[in-house]
Amino acid sequence: xxxxxxxxxxxxxxxxxxLEPHEIELYTLQIDRxxxxxxxxxxxxxxxxxxxxxVVPVSCVLREDGVKSSFSIDDSTKNAPEKKGxxxxxxxxxxxxx
Amino acid sequence: xxxxxxxxxxxxxxxxxxTRELLKKREITSVELTRFYLDRIKKYxxxxxxxxxxxxxxxxxxxxxxxxxxxxxxxxxxLGIPFGIKDIFCTRGIETTCASQIxxxxxxxxxxxxxxxxxxxxxxxxxxxxxxxFAMGSSTENSSFQTTRNPWDLSRIPGGSSGGSASAVxxxxxxxxxxxxxxGSIRQPAGLCGTVGLKPTYGRVSRYGLVAFASSLDxxxxxxxxxxxxxxxxxxxxxxxxxxxxxxxxxxxxxxxxLGRDIKGMKIGIPKEYFIEGMEDDVKKAMEDSISLFVNHGxxxxxxxxxxxxxxxxxxxxVCTAEASSNLARYxxxxxxLRAEGxxxxxxxxxxxxxxxxxxxxxxxxxxxxxxxxxYYDAYYRKAGxxxxxxxxxxxxxxxxxxxxxxxxSPTTAFKIGEKVEDPLMMYLSDIFTIPINLAxxxxxxVPCGFDGAGLPIGLQIIGKxxxxxxxxxxxxxxxxEKNVKKIPDRFKE
Numbered sequence: 001x002x003x004x005x006x007x008x009x010x011x012x013x014x015x016x017x018x019l020e021p022h023e024i025e026l027y028t029l030q031i032d033r034x035x036x037x038x039x040x041x042x043x044x045x046x047x048x049x050x051x052x053x054x055v056v057p058v059s060c061v062l063r064e065d066g067v068k069s070s071f072s073i074d075d076s077t078k079n080a081p082e083k084k085g086x087x088x089x090x091x092x093x094x095x096x097x098x
Numbered sequence: 099x100x101x102x103x104x105x106x107x108x109x110x111x112x113x114x115x116x117t118r119e120l121l122k123k124r125e126i127t128s129v130e131l132t133r134f135y136l137d138r139i140k141k142y143x144x145x146x147x148x149x150x151x152x153x154x155x156x157x158x159x160x161x162x163x164x165x166x167x168x169x170x171x172x173x174x175x176x177l178g179i180p181f182g183i184k185d186i187f188c189t190r191g192i193e194t195t196c197a198s199q200i201x202x203x204x205x206x207x208x209x210x211x212x213x214x215x216x217x218x219x220x221x222x223x224x225x226x227x228x229x230x231x232f233a234m235g236s237s238t239e240n241s242s243f244q245t246t247r248n249p250w251d252l253s254r255i256p257g258g259s260s261g262g263s264a265s266a267v268x269x270x271x272x273x274x275x276x277x278x279x280x281x282g283s284i285r286q287p288a289g290l291c292g293t294v295g296l297k298p299t300y301g302r303v304s305r306y307g308l309v310a311f312a313s314s315l316d317x318x319x320x321x322x323x324x325x326x327x328x329x330x331x332x333x334x335x336x337x338x339x340x341x342x343x344x345x346x347x348x349x350x351x352x353x354x355x356x357l358g359r360d361i362k363g364m365k366i367g368i369p370k371e372y373f374i375e376g377m378e379d380d381v382k383k384a385m386e387d388s389i390s391l392f393v394n395h396g397x398x399x400x401x402x403x404x405x406x407x408x409x410x411x412x413x414x415x416x417v418c419t420a421e422a423s424s425n426l427a428r429y430x431x432x433x434x435x436l437r438a439e440g441x442x443x444x445x446x447x448x449x450x451x452x453x454x455x456x457x458x459x460x461x462x463x464x465x466x467x468x469x470x471x472x473x474y475y476d477a478y479y480r481k482a483g484x485x486x487x488x489x490x491x492x493x494x495x496x497x498x499x500x501x502x503x504x505x506x507x508s509p510t511t512a513f514k515i516g517e518k519v520e521d522p523l524m525m526y527l528s529d530i531f532t533i534p535i536n537l538a539x540x541x542x543x544x545v546p547c548g549f550d551g552a553g554l555p556i557g558l559q560i561i562g563k564x565x566x567x568x569x570x571x572x573x574x575x576x577x578x579x580e581k582n583v584k585k586i587p588d589r590f591k592e
Contacts, residue, residue, distance in 0.1 A: 031465055056300055056346060
């Protein structure tokens with residue numbers, strides 16, 4: 001096995017995904033097969049090869065730092081599932097002792 | 099009845115340039131043309147399921163406006179032309195879902211650059227076309243709304259992820275469409291539905307306002323019924339955009355000028371690695387016939403080698419899942435879309451994402467998070483980046499000897515609905531011929547080149563040098579003119 005149930009559960013937690021027990025089972029099997037397939041890359045010698053993360057050789061595109069119009073607060077927050085005034089509203093982030 | 103059928107066929111067989119003439123001469127109005135397509139959608143889309151949502155009121159309003167602009171003598175490529183839009187482009191005031199439950203109800207406050215350009219040209223927005231959720235898939239079976247059918251055989255998939263676009267164009271449920279292509283999502287469905295689909299060079303078309311899947315691979319392009327229409331739409335959407343930092347600041351040629359030019363002396367590369375086991379005989383034969391056609395028109399064939407082709411699928415699924423896992427972090431139930439209840443913020447994130455994402459999306463987020471996680475980064479993500487360099491170099495070498503490269507778009511014609519849905523690796527391998535092109539950032543297109551024994555379309559893939567979409571279109575136009583492949587299945591001409 002390339003990957004275990006525990007690792008899938010842990011990685012799902014990192015990706016902020018809750019999984020149903022049967023999904024953990026299924027993904028472990030499927031991802032194991034996919035990783036096994038990916039092992040074929042190890043048969044190529046890539047010593048001294050620079051990795052490509054981007055095909056277009058552009059770096060650090062800059063623009064003038066000027067004042068421009070942007071979205072209104074109303075436009076920016078109108079899709080929020082929950083909001084309070086001009087703010088996005090979320091469940092508690094810091095535990096408060098009662 | 100006979101007369102009506104003739105008229106319908108006439109309108110359907112016209113390309114954008116011919117329709118534009120009718121509009122300019124006031125022989126038809128954009129309102130009539132729009133109504134014609136809306137009626138067709140209502141008549142046929144119940145079985146095809148290409149549209150997630152019709153925007154009838156918006157369409158009629160845009161058509162009226164276009165008629166007004168035409169009456170004033172305004173002359174634009176797409177003025178009054180009805181489009182179906184893949185549901186992945188932010189469009190001001192119109193719900194944009196990416197076929198995902200997590201984005202349900204999201205109404206963008208702005209237009210993607212491509213939509214802005216189409217609006218300036220005066221297009222008509224008929225509705226939102228189906229796709230695999232977040233463009234992850236090759237069949238539209240990963241849409242959280244519906245599975246689109248292939249118009250040539252309703253028991254088969256239309257390809258994906260732009261399957262709604264390709265099927266709607268092929269069945270005549272819009273004049274043209276926009277798709278996106280990360281590993282073949284324009285070319286594969288275009289090929290399987292018998293339409294023309296073009297993925298431009300990475301950076302040629304602005305991605306601003308495109309819902310991101312894998313940012314170093316995604317490109318936007320046209321899906322149309324003819325090569326001419328493809329060139330017209332590309333003329334409108336291509337070009338530098340300061341809103342996309344990967345956009346290439348190079349002038350865009352008039353692609354229409356290349357249509358009708360001969361291909362004498364053009365050097366065509368044929369990569370031996372693409373004639374693999376598992377390629378259907380009919381696909382191979384259609385491919386060989388197309389090569390002979392080009393040779394008869396004065397092109398010459400060069401045998402080339404792309405030795406790292408066999409590693410492309412593995413490389414791609416490391417790169418694209420890694421980028422996807424990062425891009426999709428934004429769906430957290432805070433700024434837009436779905437939110438589930440949770441006892442604290444982490445719990446809310448997790449439950450929202452459990453409810454909002456489909457199976458394939460979750461699978462890719464897990465895989466992508468894994469290949470980026472500490473301890474595995476070098477073995478997977480970094481390794482894939484290095485192999486990507488080798489794949490790019492393969493093409494650089496090959497293009498020293500030829501002007502374009504020809505391959506099939508897919509090793510098989512359209513497969514049955516349900517056939518590969520339980521086996522993700524098999525599904526991934528169906529994109530084996532289109533994936534390497536995205537990794538190398540090259541332009542490539544799909545052109546119909548015939549049918550298999552069962553009457554299913556076969557697509558030829560033409561790959562070009564960086565920013566050389568023009569010569570691809572030039573060659574595609576020769577093939578299209580000579581082959582005259584049937585475009586719309588009979589059952590959609592009643």
